[in-house]
Amino acid sequence: MYTFDELQTLVQENMNKENFIEEPQKLFEPIDYILEDGGKRLRPVLMLMAINLYKDNIEEFMKPAIGIEIFHNYTLLHDDVMDDAELRRGRETVHKKWNSNVAILSGDAAAITAYLYLVSSDDKYLRSSIDTFNKVAMDVCKGQQYDMEFETRMDVTVEEYIRMIELKTGALIAGSLKLGSVFGEASEKEQDMLYKFGMYLGVAFQLQDDNLDVYGDVETFGKKIGGDILCNKKTFLLITAMNLANESQKSSLDSLLSDSNISDEDKIEKVTALYNEIGVREIANKEITKYIDMSIDLLNNLSVSEDRKGILLNMVSILKDRIY
Amino acid sequence: MYTFDELQTLVQENMNKENFIEEPQKLFEPIDYILEDGGKRLRPVLMLMAINLYKDNIEEFMKPAIGIEIFHNYTLLHDDVMDDAELRRGRETVHKKWNSNVAILSGDAAAITAYLYLVSSDDKYLRSSIDTFNKVAMDVCKGQQYDMEFETRMDVTVEEYIRMIELKTGALIAGSLKLGSVFGEASEKEQDMLYKFGMYLGVAFQLQDDNLDVYGDVETFGKKIGGDILCNKKTFLLITAMNLANESQKSSLDSLLSDSNISDEDKIEKVTALYNEIGVREIANKEITKYIDMSIDLLNNLSVSEDRKGILLNMVSILKDRIY
Numbered sequence: 249m250y251t252f253d254e255l256q257t258l259v260q261e262n263m264n265k266e267n268f269i270e271e272p273q274k275l276f277e278p279i280d281y282i283l284e285d286g287g288k289r290l291r292p293v294l295m296l297m298a299i300n301l302y303k304d305n306i307e308e309f310m311k312p313a314i315g316i317e318i319f320h321n322y323t324l325l326h327d328d329v330m331d332d333a334e335l336r337r338g339r340e341t342v343h344k345k346w347n348s349n350v351a352i353l354s355g356d357a358a359a360i361t362a363y364l365y366l367v368s369s370d371d372k373y374l375r376s377s378i379d380t381f382n383k384v385a386m387d388v389c390k391g392q393q394y395d396m397e398f399e400t401r402m403d404v405t406v407e408e409y410i411r412m413i414e415l416k417t418g419a420l421i422a423g424s425l426k427l428g429s430v431f432g433e434a435s436e437k438e439q440d441m442l443y444k445f446g447m448y449l450g451v452a453f454q455l456q457d458d459n460l461d462v463y464g465d466v467e468t469f470g471k472k473i474g475g476d477i478l479c480n481k482k483t484f485l486l487i488t489a490m491n492l493a494n495e496s497q498k499s500s501l502d503s504l505l506s507d508s509n510i511s512d513e514d515k516i517e518k519v520t521a522l523y524n525e526i527g528v529r530e531i532a533n534k535e536i537t538k539y540i541d542m543s544i545d546l547l548n549n550l551s552v553s554e555d556r557k558g559i560l561l562n563m564v565s566i567l568k569d570r571i572y
Numbered sequence: 573m574y575t576f577d578e579l580q581t582l583v584q585e586n587m588n589k590e591n592f593i594e595e596p597q598k599l600f601e602p603i604d605y606i607l608e609d610g611g612k613r614l615r616p617v618l619m620l621m622a623i624n625l626y627k628d629n630i631e632e633f634m635k636p637a638i639g640i641e642i643f644h645n646y647t648l649l650h651d652d653v654m655d656d657a658e659l660r661r662g663r664e665t666v667h668k669k670w671n672s673n674v675a676i677l678s679g680d681a682a683a684i685t686a687y688l689y690l691v692s693s694d695d696k697y698l699r700s701s702i703d704t705f706n707k708v709a710m711d712v713c714k715g716q717q718y719d720m721e722f723e724t725r726m727d728v729t730v731e732e733y734i735r736m737i738e739l740k741t742g743a744l745i746a747g748s749l750k751l752g753s754v755f756g757e758a759s760e761k762e763q764d765m766l767y768k769f770g771m772y773l774g775v776a777f778q779l780q781d782d783n784l785d786v787y788g789d790v791e792t793f794g795k796k797i798g799g800d801i802l803c804n805k806k807t808f809l810l811i812t813a814m815n816l817a818n819e820s821q822k823s824s825l826d827s828l829l830s831d832s833n834i835s836d837e838d839k840i841e842k843v844t845a846l847y848n849e850i851g852v853r854e855i856a857n858k859e860i861t862k863y864i865d866m867s868i869d870l871l872n873n874l875s876v877s878e879d880r881k882g883i884l885l886n887m888v889s890i891l892k893d894r895i896y
Contacts, residue, residue, distance in 0.1 A: 275717040326680060330673040349654040349720065352676055356650060357713040359683065364706050371699050378702060382688050389681040393599040396673065 249556065250300055252563050255293040259317070262310045263289075268361070278342045278354035279361065282321045285337050291316045291424040294449075297560055298428025298442050301552045308369075309431045312377065315365025316424050319381075322358035323388055323420075325351055330396065359385075369431065376430045376439075384423030391416025404482045406491070410451060418450030425449075441546050448543035452567065455536045458483040462520055463529060474516035480505050484535065488528045497522055533571050540568045573880065574624055576887050579617040586634045587613075587641070592685070602666045602678035603685065606645045609661050615640045615748040618773075621884055622752025622766050625876045632693075633755045636701065639689025640748050643705075646682035647712055647744075649675055654720065683709075693755065700754045700763075708747030715740025728806045730815070734775060742774030749773075765870050772867035776891065779860045782807040786844055787853060798840035804829050808859065812852045821846055857895050864892045 250258070268283060269276040292313035299306045327333075328341040329351045335341065343351035366381055367374060394412040398404045425446035429439040461476040462485060476483050493501055504510065504519055523529060544564055547557055574582070592607060593600040616637035623630045651657075652665040653675045659665065667675035690705055691698060718736040722728045749770035753763040785800045786809060800807050817825055828834065828843055847853060871885055 272714060272717045272721065274721065275714060326676055330676060348672070352650055352654060353713060353716055353720070356683070357710065357717075359680070360706060360709045360713060363687070363702075364710070367699075367702050367706065374698050374702070375695050378687075378691050378698070382684060382691065385684045386681065386688070389677060389684060390596055390599060392677055393596045393681075396677070397596065397598065 249559055250296065250306065251559055252293060252297070255296050255300075256289050258307075259289045259292045259296070259310075259313060263314055263317070266314065274350070275354055275357050278325070278346060278350055279318070279321075279358045281345070282325055282336070282342060282358075283318065285339055287317075287321075287337060289317055291320050291420060294421060294446065295424040295428040295431075297563075298425045299432045300428075301442075301550070301556050301560070302429070302432030302434050309428075311365045311368040312427065312431065315362045315368075316420070316427065318358055318365060319362035319385065320420060322355050322362060323392070325355040325358060327392060329355075330392070373431055377427055380423055380426050380430060384419045387415045387419035387423075391419065398482045401482070404487055406484065406487050409482060409484060409487055413451055413454040414447060417454040418447040421450035421453070422446030438550060438552075441550060445543050445546040448539045448546070449564070449567075452536050452539040452543065455484050455532055455539070456567075456571070458485055459529065459532050459536070462523065474512070474520075477516050477519045478512055484532050485523055485528045488531050489523055489526050492526050492528070492531075493522070497526060536571050537568065540564060540571075573883055574620065574630065575883055576617060576621070579620050579624075580613050582631075583613045583616045583620070583634070583637060583641070587638055590638065598674075599678055599681050602649070602670060602674055603642070603645075603682045605669070606649055606660070606666060606682075607642065609663055611641075611645075611661060613641055615644050615744060618745060618770065619748040619752040619755075621887075622749045623756045624752075625766075625874070625880050625884070626753070626756030626758050633752075635689045635692040636751065636755065639686045639692075640744070640751065642682055642689060643686035643709065644744060646679050646686060647716070649679040649682060651716060653679075654716070697755055701751055704747055704750050704754060708743045711739045711743035711747075715743065722806045725806070728811055730808065730811050733806060733808060733811055737775055737778040738771060741778040742771040745774035745777070746770030762874060762876075765874055769867050769870040772863045772870070773888070773891075776860050776863040776867065779808050779856055779863070780891075780895070782809055783853065783856050783860070786847065798836070798844075801840050801843045802836055808856050809847055809852045812855050813847055813850050816850050816852070816855075817846070821850060860895050861892065864888060864895075868892075 263283065268280045295313045295316055296306045296309065299309055324336060325342055328336055329343045329348050332343075333341050334344055341351075342354065346354075363381075366377060369377065391412055391414070394408070395416055398409070398412065422443045423446070426439050426443040429442040434442070458476065461473065461483070464473060475481075476486075480486070489501060490498065501519070501522055504515060504522075507515070510518075544561065547561055547564070550557060587607065592604045619637045619640055620630045620633065623633055648660060649666055652660055653667045653672050656667075657665050658668055665675075666678065670678075687705075690701060693701065715736055715738070718732070719740055722733070722736065746767045747770070750763050750767040753766040758766070782800065785797065785807070788797060799805075800810075804810070813825060814822065825843070825846055828839060828846075831839070834842075868885065868888055871881055871888070874881060
């Protein structure tokens with residue numbers, strides 16, 4: 249059995265061996281650029297972990313695993329144009345380093361590259377893998393659409409928010425695990441279980457990410473603290489705070505959200521203070537725990553020997569221990 | 573055997589029956605908008621014609637045919653953002669009617685929709701069809717990249733230009749015909765022949781389009797005459813004119829291309845006069861004839877009965893008669 253770290257190294261080594269640049273070079277250079285910037289390689293690692301539940305020979309599936317990572321980076325590339333983001337993992341985004349047209353077209357080429365890598369596996373996996381991938385790809389688009397629509401809405405519910413992150417973040421993680429079970433030749437029932445496991449995990453990750461944006465420290469989080477607060481992003485924390493605020497808290501929150509003269513530091517400090525008063529962090533932690541526990545339940549019910557499940561269970565337990 | 577017109581009607585009727593809009597509606601409305609605007613449905617018609625060379629039951633393949641049309645429209649959607657085009661077939665482009673983010677994300681969703689339609693055919697066609705489609709999709713991206721790079725280059729050769737239109741325009745037409753032969757269960761040799769036939773046809777179409785931009789009339793062309801001249805587009809005509817111009821013609825052409833004060837009418841008139849003097853229209857017509865004749869040769873060599881080939885041959889002859 250491979251550990252998480254071993255798989256991460258294996259994915260990275262195999263990505264280093266790939267040559268993503270062909271002619272016309274300017275089309276492929278931005279793809280190479282976004283793929284070389286590190287990142288956790290979470291999705292391919294999870295796919296390989298799912299294969300490893302059922303098979304020892306996982307290296308046969310390295311290309312589709314890399315395809316999933318390429319697809320993930322394609323969505324980041326286009327999302328960064330739409331959000332006009334300046335930095336991604338500490339480096340200039342593609343549309344800032346080059347321009348929007350480059351980000352659009354190289355993103356398109358990255359999406360097709362992802363398909364090329366995905367279908368490089370044996371024909372017997374083709375129908376299942378392409379159908380899974382197409383559905384996931386469309387779900388990610390839908391999630392991004394909802395995310396953009398939520399920017400201008402003040403009445404987003406917790407249910408709508410969870411549905412949005414299920415699509416935008418959960419679907420690709422769920423799809424990575426399901427694809428792993430397809431390549432592992434698991435039964436359809438087990439494929440569905442791994443999809444759900446990934447979905448719960450993805451939602452837990454995103455809620456954790458929302459928490460870290462407010463309560464994390466810059467070093468472990470990797471980006472500036474309070475970014476979500478500054479752009480009034482309807483995260484689980486903000487939606488829950490608006491739902492549970494008493495009248496005075498609600499009016500403070502409303503005026504903080506609409507105050508265009510307040511300094512960044514002040515806004516972050518005051519919104520965080522309200523979050524603490526209302527106790528949204530604990531509610532978010534409860535929600536994260538709920539999703540992690542549901543994912544553990546699913547793992548326990550997989551018809552795979554306990555020692556095979558061990559590494560995935562261990563990974564999820566570490567996640568659970570890190571809730572704070 | 574179906575005629576071109578019959579197939580066009582059939583494709584349109586089937587497209588009318590499809591519901592392209594699902595939740596979130598704002599993601600799919602622009603796709604519906606660009607698909608409802610007419611257009612010749614050339615690519616699905618050619619795919620169905622290729623199937624019809626080998627099979628009578630073409631309706632089984634209507635979904636992948638529509639998928640090709642969706643893919644074509646996805647490329648137009650993103651190209652229009654990159655070119656900042658205002659009009660497409662007489663209607664506002666998606667990024668003008670909505671905005672760039674809508675065009676990017678709905679374009680992405682359109683590309684995935686194209687894949688969903690393409691893979692809806694029987695499993696036995698899946699490997700061939702997805703491999704053909706992936707390659708074509710990447711070629712179209714490469715063509716668009718070269719097209720954008722040529723905008724800022726003054727030394728584009730005829731060979732480079734032909735290669736660019738092979739990728740940007742030829743590949744999808746060639747791919748449509750090849751996919752038709754895949755669904756028609758033709759031999760690999762015949763598949764390659766139909767791919768080449770489509771490539772020659774695609775290049776002839778694009779060269780004809782370049783000619784029409786200068787010598788067409790607004791009604792049959794569907795867009796303003798002289799658009800390519802106004803934006804100094806390195807078409808076959810301009811590249812050939814620059815290659816064959818004598819010193820005085822070359823210096824006139826150079827100053828027309830760099831003159832930012834000249835009126836649109838004046839520029840179109842004077843560049844066209846130089847084209848006429850140099851005789852580039854006749855050279856372009858010779859080139860178009862060459863490509864059409866090569867495509868007819870390929871059709872003649874297909875191992876399909878003459879009456880099956882008749883309709884495709886007839887279509888190509890009509891094209892040849894229209895060269896002017």
